[in-house]
Amino acid sequence: MNNIAIIPLRAGSKGIVNKNRTKILGRPLFCWVLTEAIQSNLDHVYVFTDDKIIQSFIEAEYTWTNKITVVERSAESASDTASTELGMIELAEKLSYGFDHYFLLQATSPLTTYVDINRAISTLKTEGVDSVLSAVKTHRFIWNSRGRSLNYDYMNRPRRQDFEGLIIENGAVYGCTKKSFQKTKNRLGGQVQLIEMEEDTLIEIDSPEDLIMVEQLLKKRLLKNKTPVAAIKYLVMDVDGVFTDATVDYTKDGEFSKTFSFVDGMGLQILRENGIEPIIMTSENSMLVKKRMEKLNIDRCYLGVKDKYALINNMLPQLGVRRNQLAYLGDDINDMANILSVGWGSCPNDATREVANIADIKLEHSGGKGAIRELVDFLIRFNNRV
Template sequence: MKTKKNRVVAFIPVRGGSKSIPLKNIKKMYGRPLVYWAIDAAVECEYIDEVYVSTDSIEIEKSINCYDKEHHNKLKCIKRSPKNATDTATTESVLMEFIDKVKSTEVVLIQATSPLIQAKDLDAAFRKFYSNNYDSLLSLVRQKRFIWTENDNETVQPVNYNVAFRSRRQDFEGFLVENGAFYISKYDAVIKSELRISGKIGHYEMQEESYIEIDEPGDWIIVEEILKKREREKQASKKSMITPEKVKLFATDCDGVLTDAGMYYSENGDMLKKFNTKDGMGLSMLKENNIILAILTGENSAIVKKRAEKLGIEEVILGCKDKVAAMDKLISKYNINYENVAFIGDDVNDLELLKKVGYSFSVADAIQIVKDSVDYVTFRKGGEGAVREVADLILSKIGREYNESN
């Protein structure tokens, strides 16, 4: 197993000059830059000490620097030389350039074009790697397909089965194929061989769906649907464990949640906002039950401040550009954890915080990616009683009363 002497680094090569899909590695995949999915797996892996993204692109570097601040102490960007950023540069040449700069005992090469990789895959792979004292280990996928090869006379013949004894799929062991997701190697083995894998090679078998790599636009559509399905399953599992009585702080966005997101102006050109009195009552009820209230909004509006004062809301953060950072300060101030926080939002600027809190909600007219990511989507639209609906859900402990009355 890994000891204190082991230093494991992850290496994610990300080139800016993709031909098939321009700036592919930071194009949004299910609402996030493609490379973020690989970074997630790396930073969440218990065996990896540092994660390096190697790039020649300033745009990609900026995107990496915007990754969730919670993991910035583990994530680093490293420059990629021009000679290793060409169409003809090999992954091995980029890897050798990297290990010449960063010393370790083990290095894991992770491909940004395999967003279906998860931390649990890397954790299991490292356990197998150390237990068997491999020099290298790679990720593989089992494919149950019959392979044929062409002969010189334009006929074909089977490679992996006998046509006289065609196996049923459930009885067919299939064959193992590289999915390109990751390669673990001892540092010394890479130095000696100048290859990503060498010596005594082990394997870790990933789910069949992870066979797909992002090379063409069609791959993008398929993988995005798989990620969407995964996120829904995660949220369904999380929702089944909701215990709203643990909520100690309730936070809400303003425009599109407490309001209908409309922009209204008086004859004098003064901006107006429409709030819902039922939402106000819901917030008051939460406050009466000793739940801390907070508004986190990107807008700097005196109207919001006045509304908050009327409702007795303790925390109002206007002009909030980083809602995760703002919430970090609140949970520290009140000595609570993210699992004690409920948050309701409606747009992409709410997404990162929604993924971190213990209880996440969106209004009925939120953008789709937000609705796909939360524990609960209200029946009501923003500004039409959605916050009251969530308040009722929290205060009723299981939310049965609201669902049965609609």
């Protein structure tokens, strides 16, 4: 079975400017569902967009997977008035309907997980239905604008545990067979089956207020990865603001110098001697950093990484660890998702306010001035206790 998904992303957005690129916990909105799609049992994911910035980001960032293709959508299907189905039809025709099952994933539902996607795939494959959609069971009492209760008798108000409630479409995941889509040209058709998702996934991002609520829900979800904290096997570190004081000297020819601490360098040697391996992950593609990490004999050095959370997710099976066996040291917003989700998330004492507010450990030392060595000492003591 060839299971493909489309993630449609428009460059224009009226409610929230550049909505699909808006940062949530330091990651562009669309990255949350895209990462889960990569991790799922989908065979291929097509990001269907007219946004050149998103296209460039994906093509540069996800070189570690062959599961994603960016397809440019037409101006017609990217217009304010175009339906999502128009985009789905356009892509299906570009692919000459070369799929068995066709899934629609929405970037505005960033709480979608690979488990939800896999359940949709499994349902469509094994249940003999024509289409599936994700939904949420809610126990809220519903009224219409004329003051009539729609789903309960207010004169005999039921207890929550006795109330069946309602099933509400949450706009996160849809799927259909090729036959169904060719016949209906719609995401749903024929016999439809529901897959139930968590109640908090009912929120779709349409307003700035939605962004705030979803960010808090994502924080709560990421924190679940921490427990129970296990012995740390790897320490993942940013570079600028961690190895350095976040400054760089430039000449007319470009980047000239960064300053690194020998105390921190010795700390990494001690770290390895105690069974914890360092990993470097930085958004900058710096030859100075590359040379310094070679000098420190650090093999796992990843340069030019914007979506660090996705790359770590991809590395976990190779490393043979879970997130609670990682420590992370970062200082800025693109480190937030990892700081929240690893066993020990930490930051130097001069990190940005947003990062300092969520870190498990706010170190006493600054970036480039002993922060790494301080964290190394902590992790060794911690591992000796667990």
